[in-house]
Amino acid sequence: MLISLNWLKQYIDLDGIEISELENALTMIGQEVEKIDVKGENLEKVVTAKIVEKEMHPDSDHLTICKVDNGKEILQIVCGAPNHKAGDKVALAQIGARLAEDFVIKKGKIRGVESSGMLCSEEELGLGSDSSGIMILPEDAPVGMPLKEYLGVNDVVFELEITPNRPDCLSHIGIARELGAYYNKEVNYPSTEINGETSEKTEDNIKVEIENSDLSKRYVARIIKNVTVKESPAWLKERVESIGIRSINNIVDASNFVMMEMNQPNHTFDFDKIAGSKISVRSARENEKLITLDEEERDLATDDIVISDAEKVVALGGVMGGKNSQITENTKNVLLEVAHFNPINIRRTSRRLALISDSSYRFERRVDRSNAINVINRLANLIQEVAGGEILAGAVDVYPEPYNRRVATLSFEKLHRFVGKVIPKEEVIRILTKLEVEVKDNGDSLTLTAPTYRDDLENEQDYFEEVIRMYGFDNIENILPRLDINPKAITDTTRLYDKVKVIASQAGLKEVINYSFVPRDAMDKIKFTKVPRKNLIDLPRPITEDFATLRPTLIYSLLKNAKDNMNKNVSNIRFFEASRTFEKGEELASEETKLAFILAGENDKTLWNAKPVPYDFYDLKGIVQEIFTKLGFKNYQIKRSAATELHPGRSADVFVGRELIGSFGEIHPDVLENFDLNKKAVLVAEFSIDLIKKYIGRKTVYEPLVKFPAVPRDFAFVVKEDVLVGDILKAIEKVDKKIEKVELFDVYRGVGVLPGMKSVAISVILRDKNKTLEEKEIVEISNKIVNKVKKDFDGILRQ
Missing domain, CATH: 3.30.56.10 (Phenylalanyl-tRNA Synthetase; Chain B, domain 1)
Known part of the structure; x- marks a missing residue:
């Protein structure tokens, strides 16, 4: 935000305060000064001058050779501007002058012709934005006077970093208020009483309606008739250009002046271009278009707020006006608008169209709708002052939701x-x-x-x-407070949370940390139904639609992580996150700490000649069991999953009794398609740390290392396709006490196995804690395993 010191002094007496002191004061009250621009610093060695002669350059069709009088001597200057003639008074940068862009003027030759200076434009001198030609001074300008002295350039412009919570400081009056409180000085507000009204009423000329108060909570309109659109007077032009705004004409400049004075965006329409004497504030309709003031045709979306008359859209509310209702030199009657627009809609529109204006910037941060009448009266007075005309009596004020002060x-x-x-x-x-x-x-x-x-x-x-x-x-003195330090005891929950993260890392997973917010449609995108839609917690005023809902699951965030990394050609994804999830409770929000992890892509092999293999359900299950074992979580059951976000045939739920602890498995194909991952192997697991804590055994029992050797045995059983491998493993574990460990290491379908069947390869570790197993004992246990699988699952030992 640029603040002109000369402009600021209209509202508060700052005489006698040094620039450095003012800079410190602004910073101390929270308005950080990014930069200070002392106007005129670059005008040393720039003087008023007169073009005595002008002729074309012999080696160029656009350059001219001018004889220029600087009051002391006649200099030869080569100029490329198109707008000068003999007799013009101009700004001459002499040799040694340092211009706005740190460009030092030197004597030199341009296409073989010597040039001893430079005739300058407003932009080159840092005095405005006009770069179309050199700066032409009034005919009565003296010759040889320092330009800085002639123009009276003595302003200082502060560039401030205004924080998003202080939109009231995006104006000169806002900063004057701050300094008034700091220096205990009075603030002089401009008059907002109308100077004089006609008997003709605004309400008899224009009707205003707001179709939805969620879009706009106030809209005020006034009309001024018989104005004269022309160049702004010098004082107004100087004010707006001092803060980097290009002067257009007296009407537009007055509008910009009031916005920068009072922090209230406003708009001016050519009233004669408003059809049906009607203004509507509404949402844009499908397939509507608008050519904005920058002459770009915009395709409108239903989230956009538009201002329309009886026939057409005339402005993109809060962002930019339409070319079809703009002020031109032929405008005679002006419709003034001061309104409030929904910040969320304004932000969406400006971001979607990449169209960020001074108005949209302010509306996004919320403006004071209670001040609308004062602002529109101030604007009407100013327009009448610089453009003449008659202000119609009264204003049309549609105000469906007055502001309640806190x-x-x-x-x-x-x-x-x-x-x-x-x-x-x-x-x-x-x-x-x-x-x-x-x-x-x-x-x-x-x-x-x-x-x-x-x-x-x-x-x-x-x-x-x-x-x-x-x-x-x-x-405020720097006195250290005396505090009694009472170390907070580490709870069992905190210990478990930390332990879970360590174990997950040991399992080869990399931790990710995501925001707790997701888009409003995130749960639909992943087909997540464990928490009903009515129990999701939506934010009333999200910063962006990507942060609209508190997440009830970690799965969406992990899928986003996987998608982002795959787009960057990461082929092996092993991420985990341990964090809280949220849903509505009876009174307050209910929070639950969960662990989730994701496998995607291919499992890199450690051997140099091994080929990467896509992750499958058993890779995921192995990590789940490893984590559960290290946590001491036992006595759980694995059953076929009913989770809608997972593949119905390649997923499982984990229960203790009837209580669901979590789920794991392949992501549902429809979900993969939603993330454009339909050709990838993606598996996820999510468990409640809070519920795991409930069932973890509290006592750790010491067991000495077993001195006797283990005996490994492998079995391959052919069973029906619908037989759950987990059930087979649990059945084998119960066959004999000497069975120490049971693991799946392969599932085969193909040649040698009938259709509808699968071959399940299982590794079994046998050990007796008190002696070395004899061969007959090993054979006996092996036979019991084969018979158990035969009896319970109709499984046949594959030869």
Whole structure:
């Protein structure tokens, strides 16, 4: 935000305050100064001059050779501008001048002709945005006077970094208010009383309707007739150009001036181009288009707020006007608009169209709709001053939702404890009153009503900040507070959470940390139905639609991570996240800590000559069991999954009794298609850490290392396709106490195995803790395993 010191002085007396002191004051009250531009610094050795002669360059069809009088001598200057003639008064940068873009003028030759200086445009001198030709001065301009002295250029422009919570400071009056409170000075507001109205009424000439108050909570219109559109007077042109806005004409410049003065975007229409004497604020309809003031044709979306007359769209509300209703030199009657528009819609539109204007920037950060009448009256007065015309009586004010001012209570005891010193009560009241807060003194506390333009003042702590920054941080002594340090005990939940992350890392998974927010349609995209839509927590005013809902599952975020990495040619994805999920409770939100992980792509083999193999269900299951084992989580059952986000035949649920702990398996094909991953192997698992904690055994029993050797045996059983491998493994584990470990290591379908059947290869580790197993014992246990699988699953030992 650019703030002109000369402009600022219209509203507050800053005489006697040095630029460096003002810079420090602005920074101390939270308006950080990014840059200071002292106007005229680059005008040394630039003087007023007169073109005595002009002739064409012998070696160019666009360059001219000018004889220029600088008041002391006649210089030869080669010029490339098209807009000059003999007798013109001009700005001459002499040898040694350093212009706005750090360009030093030197004597030289241009296409063989010597040039001893440069005739400059407004842009080259840093005095405006016009670069179409050199700067032509009035006929009565003296010759040889320093240009800085002639123009009276003595302004200082501050570039401020305004934080998003302080949109009221995106204006000269907003900054004047801040400095008024800091320096205890009065702020002089411009008059908002209409200078004079005709008997003809605005309401008899225009009707206004707001179709949906969610789009606009106020729309005010006024009309001025019989204006004269022309170049702005020098003072107005200088004001807008001092902060980098190109001067267009007196009407448009007045509109921009008021926006930068009062932080209220506004718009001016050629009233004679408004069909049907009607203005509607509505959503754009499908296939509507608008050519905006920048002469670009825009395809409108239903999220866009538009201003329409009885026939057509005439403006993109809060972003940019339409070319079909713009002010031109032929305009005679002007319709003024001051309105409020929904910040979310404005942000969507400006981002979608890559069209960020001064208006959209302010509407995105919310403007003070309560001040609309004052703003439109100020604009009407200013237009009448610079363009003439008659202001019609009254305004049309459609105001469906008046603003309710926020009320809070400030405790002096809490303030003093927060600050670390006692700030006199009178000083606190003075500061808040200067900030235009309505103050009611209750003795040991204050009841505070925030001004309508301070939407950020919500609670007591916000007012503490206001008092401190205006009192001065440098007035508060650096005294370390005395605090009793009571180390917080580490809870079992925290220990488990940390342990889960360590174990997941040991399993070869890489941790990711995602935002807790997802798009509103995220659960539909992943077919997640464990939490009903009505129980999802939507944010009322999300920063962006990507952050609209608190996530009830970690799966969506992990799928996004996988998609992003695959787009960058990462072929082996092994991510995990341990974080909280959210859903609505009976009164407050319900939070649950979960662990989720994802495998995608191909499993890199460690041997140099081994080929990568796509991840499958058993890779995932192995990691699940490894994590559960290291956590000491036992006595769970694995069953076929009913999770809608997972593949119905390649997924499983984990239960303890009837309580669902979590699910794992391949992602459903429809979900993969939604993420454009339909040709990839993607598997996920998600479990409740809170529920796992509930069932983990608390006691750890020491077991000495077994001295006797283990005996490995492998079996391959042919079973029906619908037989669950997990059931086979559990059945084998119960065959004999000497069975130490049972693992699946292969599933085969193909030559040698009948259709509808599968070959399941299982590794079994046998061990006796007290002695070495004999061969007959090994054979006996092996036979029992074969018979158990035969009996329970009709499985045949594959030969």
